[in-house]
Amino acid sequence: MDLKNFFSPRSIAVVGVSRDTNKVGHVIFRNFIDGGFQGKVFPVNPKANEILNRKCYPSLLAIQEKIDLAIIAVPAALVLTAVNECNKKGIKDVIIVTSGFKEVGNYALDRKLEAALKKYRIRCIGPNCLGTFDAHTKLDSLFLPRYRLKRPEEGSIGFVCQSGAVGSSILDLATEEGYKFSKFVSYGNAMIIDESDLLEYLGNDEKTKVICLYIEGVKDGKKFLRVAREVSQRKPIIVIKGGTTHEGSKATLSHTGSLAGSAEIYFGAFRQAGVIRASTLEEMFHFAEILSKSILPKGSRVQVITNGGGYGILAVDAIVNNNLQLSAFGKEAKRELTSQLPPLVNVTNPLDLAGDATTDRYKISLDACMKDRNIDIILLITLYQTPLLTTDIVDIIVEANDMKVKPIIVVSAGGEFTEVLRKSLDENNIPTYTFPEQAVKAIAKLVEYYGKK
């Protein structure tokens, strides 16, 4: 399904823009004014002439221009009226953020709304959702204030989320941590457009390199399997499922009304469809970090380079535990490193450059590892607390990474000074992690995904 119009319409109407600054419709409209959306925005409220110094319209029909997308934020009892107006106005795409339908047991209203949308052939995201956010076009129907919820920069992670609260808080957190997004969708009750439609759309979206998905259940299992299998051929899909235990599954019923079904059935389906499963929200973003940035590895042999012995050991433990392989240096690399590195450095895996490691030692090591065909992936641990490691280490790493010969993944743990250097790496499209165990788990997923292709 081509859902482009939900992310880059030329004109939108926000139906239900209250004067009350805390009300959902008001926040949405204000976010359009503040957010940099380039299209036209029309507020609708029969009781106001002006809101936030903009002309307000008594109804959709009072707007003379063509409207591509309506965002409906009126109380549940008024949603049907708004949908009828959309039909008259010729609007074919709507986002209904309003809640109060089947998720609270209001089945009668739910059925009426669904019937109306189907009759009018109106495509709908929602109801009971946050709707869409597009980091490129700045289409932003999230009804949460910008000071409480940061909006992410333009990037390549697409995020589809059944739970509005999970979606918004994770978007906020991930943005703070420097993750960049293409598109975000909270689809709520999935009355018309469901998770599979969104997956299919993001699968075709050029701006999206990796898709993250939080679901409690899927609406149509067969459809999901078909779409996921097809999309995962082209780009990685990372899924976290809420309600994997019997007790958690019961709780999904009163949340999104999902019949979560057996976790094993879901996990089996994910495997079949080539979908990568994350066990926690944290993992989901660690996996997205590597899958959105890294090039494809040629195998699973990992070389660890470190200036912290303990980190090297923890990385080796993690490599073994995640069923990856420890690479062994080829003759040429071994000879080169032995002749160029100080005698105290043991040329093995992990390659421990020691606490007094200089940037030059890193350069020598990186160069040799890039050339060595016995190494598929480089895990580079750089601890910036030691004074001999100068800040141009960043340039050395970026230069090597830009050659696009093999994946380079960087681990560095620390405070402000470390974060400054880490940010430079992030901006140069290098996957970075705080702990070796996180990095290795992510590497395993990179290998898993490309191993299948």
Place this chain on the structure above:
Amino acid sequence: MDLKNFFSPRSIAVVGVSRDTNKVGHVIFRNFIDGGFQGKVFPVNPKANEILNRKCYPSLLAIQEKIDLAIIAVPAALVLTAVNECNKKGIKDVIIVTSGFKEVGNYALDRKLEAALKKYRIRCIGPNCLGTFDAHTKLDSLFLPRYRLKRPEEGSIGFVCQSGAVGSSILDLATEEGYKFSKFVSYGNAMIIDESDLLEYLGNDEKTKVICLYIEGVKDGKKFLRVAREVSQRKPIIVIKGGTTHEGSKATLSHTGSLAGSAEIYFGAFRQAGVIRASTLEEMFHFAEILSKSILPKGSRVQVITNGGGYGILAVDAIVNNNLQLSAFGKEAKRELTSQLPPLVNVTNPLDLAGDATTDRYKISLDACMKDRNIDIILLITLYQTPLLTTDIVDIIVEANDMKVKPIIVVSAGGEFTEVLRKSLDENNIPTYTFPEQAVKAIAKLVEYYGKK
């Protein structure tokens, strides 16, 4: 062993204070000047009269006053001479940060140094270590610049670390994240004072509530077991072991020269000694967070309160997966909550207060949960992205926590706005986490530790 003098001496000498600002001895001395240490500090360098505008002494013997502790930072070849001088000066405690002994195969020098220290009955931390940091007295022998490595605030986590790089980067990171420490020790080669001595000392240290330990191997297994068993009766010990795989274990040999031994033997010993095992560095701090702050729970029945449905479900999944119990409301609490909360709120576990949850709903829920004897632990999920959740939620939580009736653990994920509120909770001694899975894993360790007592 009473090691108090290593953390709060009245006078110290730094032996080997170079003029070169990048050299270890210089950095240590400068850190004493900048760091707020209240005792007297004497720099020793035969080739300088003044360093950093302070009088410099040609040798330890040239110092007239009594010296409680010497920090030795001269090159390896000069360490013996420095130790001889310590003996003449009557100094009984030394920290030797210098490396170049058995860890690099220099066994002859190693044996000579050990013999001298034993002959003189000088107690030694090191060699090949960062030494000690005391957040209360500001004794700071870490030879890493303050701009690269933040020093933590005064707190109750004691951290003993075999790897200097792991120690320093984690100290830096943990400080950035708001963890507070009592004492930190990097003990290097453990020539005289080993991990068990330090464990015993921190076990008796009033400022230390929880002990974190990174080890690759222990020097004396029986001693460690005896001390750990004894100390863990009084305060929690959290251990992470490097080299748990065959390959990782091999790497520890060339790092700290530890014969890591079989991981199973270690894990068995940890269990016997009542030591809590962390699988990753990240886990270590998540466990320390709860164990340093929380009161003792009376059981393992957890009630989840949330304003994000998805988070509630993930929390329930995690509770089940970590073998904790989901509490069920007693009659009284059920009645109270049903009458006071809006009809849409399902009074169950998780208690989902919905996206429009107000601070008042949280207050009602917390009050009822505090009184209900069917609940041992409260897991409170507060997502601050929604505008109706006012900032006085912090006061409500702090007030409940101050009653010290049952543990309250808070989860909130988000960006800047969230972090500001989270910090207030942190400062009021409430354990806080970003993700429900992290919080629940930590709760499981709290229950495990107190369950044994």
